Amino acid sequence: MTWTWFDATDALLAREVLQRGVAAVFLVAFVSTVNQFPALLGERGLLPVPAFLRRVRFRQSPSLFHWRYSDRLLLIVAWGGTLVAATLVVGLPQLGPPWVPMVAFLLLWAGYLSIVNVGQTFTAFGWETLLLEAGFIVAFLGSREVPPPVPVLLFLCWLVFRLEFGAGMIKIRGGREWRDLTAMEFHHETQPMPGPFSWHAHRLPRWAHRVEVVGNHVVQLGVPWFLFAPQPVASIAAGLIILSQLWLIVTGNFAWLNWITVVLAFAAVSDTSLRAALPWLPSSGGAATDGSGSSPLWWTLLVLAVTAGLVLLSIRPLVNLFSRRQLMNASFNRYHLVNAYGAFGTVTKVRRELIIEGTDAADPGDETGWREYGFRGKPGDPLRRPPQFAPYHLRLDWLLWFLALGVRDTAWFERYLERLLQGDRAALALLRENPFPDGPPRWIRVTVWRYRFTTGRERRETGAWWVRTRLGVLVEPMSLGE
Structure with missing residues (x-):
């Protein structure tokens, strides 16, 4: 210059x-x-x-x-x-x-x-x-x-x-x-x-x-x-x-x-x-x-x-x-000026996703009645191509990724499940798809799944972007009274 x-x-x-x-x-x-x-x-x-x-x-x-x-x-x-x-x-x-x-x-x-x-x-x-x-x-x-x-x-x-x-x-x-x-x-x-x-x-x-x-x-x-x-x-x-x-x-x-x-x-x-x-x-x-x-x-x-x-x-x-205990994404003052940055010091080898499901069935043990909530950014339906939404920031979707990694800050998540059981309009507005448009479900649960990208052959044969395998249940079926 x-x-x-x-x-x-x-x-x-x-x-x-x-x-x-x-x-x-x-x-x-x-x-x-x-x-x-x-x-x-x-x-x-x-x-x-x-x-x-x-x-x-x-x-x-x-x-x-x-x-x-x-x-x-x-x-x-x-x-x-x-x-x-x-x-x-x-x-x-x-x-x-x-x-x-x-x-x-x-x-x-x-x-x-x-x-x-x-x-x-x-x-x-x-x-x-x-x-x-x-x-x-x-x-x-x-x-x-x-x-x-x-x-x-x-x-x-x-x-x-x-x-x-x-x-x-x-x-x-x-x-x-x-x-x-x-x-x-x-x-x-x-x-x-x-x-x-x-x-x-x-x-x-x-x-x-x-x-x-x-x-x-x-x-x-x-x-x-x-x-x-x-x-x-x-x-x-x-x-x-x-x-x-x-x-x-x-x-x-x-x-x-x-x-x-x-x-x-x-x-x-x-x-x-x-x-x-x-x-x-x-x-x-x-x-x-x-x-x-x-x-x-x-x-x-x-x-x-x-x-x-x-x-x-x-x-x-x-x-x-240059510190051996280097901080990542840290602010050294309350005004967020001259900060420390960094990302992905380690890379996750296996993708786990939390899937929130609801059912109107009287018996939560009836597996046929469970329906999945769809989020705007995070993977859910294997047939859905991952969307482009950046530079927009989907805060809820991001925190669900961290939650799937084992982050223990769950107070907000428990409240979110309660809001879904209440049919709260503001909570539902954060979603891409509400499977219960006529009223909230009777029961709600959270399951854990392993996701991986399809191979080229799987993609051509099924049209899916993901293959997912259920690993277990994170939150057992709960009703609003619970």
């Missing part, structure tokens, strides 16, 4: 991608909140926020809902965040002075922080924290009146470095399958939420899966160091990270994790490199409103003060990267 000590005049296109892309992810996150939060965490939710707030103080988990919580206020915050995010996606705040997009992004960060900090297990995902950190940093990229600040772009590169290198170190320190290059022989089949092309990826030959693992190690452990190299090396490194993330987007559903990583990698991409790869992109022009002017003193001092604070917060995450 053509950089002065502070102004990056060759990063105007990158700033557009960063600001609009992060705002688009915020939009998805707030829409997901509108659709799911009341049923999961609302006043009558599975883990009600009011009960949580009675146990936790503001300084432990900052949120505007400590002032007052209601489902109506939650929807006001979420719809307000959606509106602000939409204006940033179309680029309206970026047309003003640099403080306007800054305020807009800080509003998104504060609003979503308030949601995540009261979301308990339903918002305890690494990509929630990643979005908060990214939104805070991108707030200081300025508007079209000023060039993108070099310190902010470098800190975004540091964020991508922690995200990729942290994940790579977790794998090297984790299961043997990452060291003997067999991890991807299982991952596509056992990952939390397979997508439409996961079956095809799983059916690749063994040598291709080994190439996947080697490529993962190279991109996560080696390539991130080059994000800080001179151009065009930094742009090439970012391009390799983007390609690896696109493969993950095609072969799985990890909410917005991979999507926002693609966006953030543009912090290392220069406009010159981008136009060399995509020559049809428009020129930025030479007007000051296109960011080619110099930054005012007040803006320079503000950005330097913020980045200095972020550098201080980076000490613990930096130590964590």
